[in-house]
Amino acid sequence: MIATAIQQLLNAAQLGAVYALIALGYTMVYGTIRLINFAHGDIFMLGGFVGFLLVSVIPGLPVAVMIPLAMFITAMIGVMIERVAYRKLRNAQRMSLVITALGVGIFLENLVRILVGPQARQIPAQLPNKVLKLGGGVVITEDKILVILISLALMVILWVFVNRTLIGTAMRAVADNRDAVQLMGVNLNLIIATTFAVGSALAAAGGIFFGQAYSIDPYMGIDLGWKAFIAAVIGGIGSIEGAVIGSFLLAGVEVLTVAYLSSNLKNGIAFGLLIILLLIRPNGIMGRAELKKV
Amino acid sequence: MSILEIKGLSVSYGAIKALEGIDLRIEEGEIVSLLGANGAGKTTALRAISRLLPIQGGDILFQGKSITQVPVHGVVSLGIAHVPEGRGVFPSLTVQENLKLGTWANKRKSAIPDLRQEVYRIFPRLEERKTQLAGTLSGGEQQMLALGRAMMTDCRVMLLDEPSMGLSPLFVKEVFRVIKEINATKGTTILLVEQNANMALKIAHRGYVLETGNIVLEGTSKDLAHDPRVKEAYLGHQ
Ligand SMILES: Nc1ncnc2c1ncn2[C@@H]1O[C@H](COP(=O)(O)OP(=O)(O)OP(=O)(O)O)[C@@H](O)[C@H]1O
Ligand SMILES: [Mg+2]
Numbered sequence: 001m002i003a004t005a006i007q008q009l010l011n012a013a014q015l016g017a018v019y020a021l022i023a024l025g026y027t028m029v030y031g032t033i034r035l036i037n038f039a040h041g042d043i044f045m046l047g048g049f050v051g052f053l054l055v056s057v058i059p060g061l062p063v064a065v066m067i068p069l070a071m072f073i074t075a076m077i078g079v080m081i082e083r084v085a086y087r088k089l090r091n092a093q094r095m096s097l098v099i100t101a102l103g104v105g106i107f108l109e110n111l112v113r114i115l116v117g118p119q120a121r122q123i124p125a126q127l128p129n130k131v132l133k134l135g136g137g138v139v140i141t142e143d144k145i146l147v148i149l150i151s152l153a154l155m156v157i158l159w160v161f162v163n164r165t166l167i168g169t170a171m172r173a174v175a176d177n178r179d180a181v182q183l184m185g186v187n188l189n190l191i192i193a194t195t196f197a198v199g200s201a202l203a204a205a206g207g208i209f210f211g212q213a214y215s216i217d218p219y220m221g222i223d224l225g226w227k228a229f230i231a232a233v234i235g236g237i238g239s240i241e242g243a244v245i246g247s248f249l250l251a252g253v254e255v256l257t258v259a260y261l262s263s264n265l266k267n268g269i270a271f272g273l274l275i276i277l278l279l280i281r282p283n284g285i286m287g288r289a290e291l292k293k294v
Numbered sequence: 295m296s297i298l299e300i301k302g303l304s305v306s307y308g309a310i311k312a313l314e315g316i317d318l319r320i321e322e323g324e325i326v327s328l329l330g331a332n333g334a335g336k337t338t339a340l341r342a343i344s345r346l347l348p349i350q351g352g353d354i355l356f357q358g359k360s361i362t363q364v365p366v367h368g369v370v371s372l373g374i375a376h377v378p379e380g381r382g383v384f385p386s387l388t389v390q391e392n393l394k395l396g397t398w399a400n401k402r403k404s405a406i407p408d409l410r411q412e413v414y415r416i417f418p419r420l421e422e423r424k425t426q427l428a429g430t431l432s433g434g435e436q437q438m439l440a441l442g443r444a445m446m447t448d449c450r451v452m453l454l455d456e457p458s459m460g461l462s463p464l465f466v467k468e469v470f471r472v473i474k475e476i477n478a479t480k481g482t483t484i485l486l487v488e489q490n491a492n493m494a495l496k497i498a499h500r501g502y503v504l505e506t507g508n509i510v511l512e513g514t515s516k517d518l519a520h521d522p523r524v525k526e527a528y529l530g531h532q
Contacts, residue, residue, distance in 0.1 A: 172387060180378060
């Protein structure tokens, strides 16, 4: 009984880690340019495919090289998307930007489908995946633990970057006052590009972890993207801590629903949670009401 | 050579002409006030100088060199700091972080601790509140933070857009005292946009009067203060 519960919690932690890696990109982009980047789920998908391609093209590529390399390549793709599709619209109506993001997402899904076909694939196991027997009948594979630990480490690094470095400070300032940031000598394009790069790199890590545990296909970003977006909103979009909390919370609710109720109820309960939470806390768990600009 | 010279500057917002070819000249170490009623074009002039707005004609020279090709983020590293209308502090960052961003373009990293000490000496209240979010400061404190942040850039010229706006009389006096102190102790050149002509003319050496996009008067503060047109339009019945 307790053993299954622990087992379920570990499953939830793994899923939550993947959600968080995606949710952080939503929250960071929103935090700087107030855009809900609806193409972000598809960047997560691209990250999975980049990892898959690297493993297929360079057999024997160590995982410790493959993951950072895939993160870097996906980061550059994210930067390119911002440069090509979003930058010109930065001062346009919010709605134009949102529609463009949706369009970019559909474009990416179809591009990948044309290039590699619609079928699902699994990224061949790269992380060590010996089965470990923890006491009391709890069984876990090494890769699950590694996914959770690597993800947590990435989150800590991100937190330090955003909260303790000058570039991170500038990132947070962009949302407050775009003109004033530039008056400090900050190159706005560089900061926004950095935001997209970091968000895309994290999503790529998520895509690879997901693709090893389950599978990748051109449309995987839709479902996962929405879930991560919901997690970011539950946590308070724009807040890094919020994205992480929201992700683990959502994953916990989903996994427990499947385990103890029914898998049919999973999405209904997840979205219901969103609605109830937003009724109670419209700005999310960690969200603050926007400070009034004086 | 003037430290800042503006020649025939015109700026439009679409079809609306906001500046119709204005000339301004500021010598190193001066405080120069730019006076004018609402909508005269004062903010437009400052935003054009710091390259936040594209210009339709004329030239902006800093130490004799045109800066009209410099990007916005390049202006501060030349030595021009702009404290925008409404102060432009970052409300979700702490006081410390606001000041730190002021050092972004400051190439003399070794000078930063001294600059910070100087800011805290002039504005002891900022040091008391250094870990507080800027958005929770009072209007007057935010203005001080904006001035302190501009000092952190180690600038030669400060463009100040209505620093006294919306402040209580006590804070207004304090802000003008500080501007004078920065100018006197650091030799920082100051272009001061104000509607409070009375106070501005007290601390400025010279001034210009802007009316619907044109400079209509210029002179020493003393001359301007005694000019019947300035008295009538900007000094009220005092
Ligand atoms: N973004 C804008 N779009 C269109 N017109 C503008 C814009 N900003 C300013 N203007 C117009 O340009 C003119 C000059 O405005 P500006 O803000 O420079 O005046 P100001 O002297 O700073 O006034 P105030 O004392 O009220 O701050 C005004 O007629 C204003 O309506
Ligand atoms: Mg103005």
